[in-house]
Amino acid sequence: MDIGGALAELRQSLGSRGLERVEECLRILVGQQAPAYLHDDQEPTRLFFPGISALPWHDSSGLAWVAEMEAAYPRIREEFLALREADAVFAPFEDLYTKELGWQGWDTYQLYRNGTWREEALQRCPATRRALDTTPHGPRDAMFTVLNPGVHITPHTGGVNLLLTAHLPLVVPPGCGIKVGDEERGWEEGKVILFDDSFIHEAWNRGTRQRAVLLWDIWHPELTPVEIRALEILMPRFHRYLMAV
Structure with a gap:
């Protein structure tokens, strides 16, 4: 990746102020600078953005968008259930970067x-x-996901620390749980949870019915508006670079 060219384009469109951490992120990406991870359980091995906090779980209370999302829960759940009743295609989850992460029974x-x-x-x-x-919301993915009874999504990491993962639980039978870092939690239907998937995490369904959530990503709350705009511009380049290495 041509860091100099990318930075020149960013400065031309966004100005020169507030891009210091973006430049550092680029240098880490191409191996010109070593990352300084802040937590032993965090593995942002694909893309590391410096200077933002490293927390496995983030507090979603008090965020205006969370309240709006939870208010929309009944309509979102209806749309999910309509897809299931109409036999819409739910395909096994596939990670674009690590093809070996393909859990049978985790359908999206x-x-x-x-x-x-x-x-x-x-x-x-x-x-x-x-x-x-x-x-x-960030530029990665959004999906309805179904975790079938008896399925264990084994410990793994999303590899990117500048995005957080949000879940809106839609159907949560007994016996389901998620662990991020060293803390285990459950889901409550209609209540958003927010975690950093660059931490090692896992999930399971030990019950007898399917668990379903709406899953999507949001920008890390400590990124500035100019950093987010720069990252929106750079993400397609990051994707091409990571797919090529």
């Missing part, structure tokens, strides 16, 4: 990928689209 209905909405999802999930647009 993709809403958008790399920030681009699927036309079918736009048609079938308008309330979900409106709700997601109220959040500071």
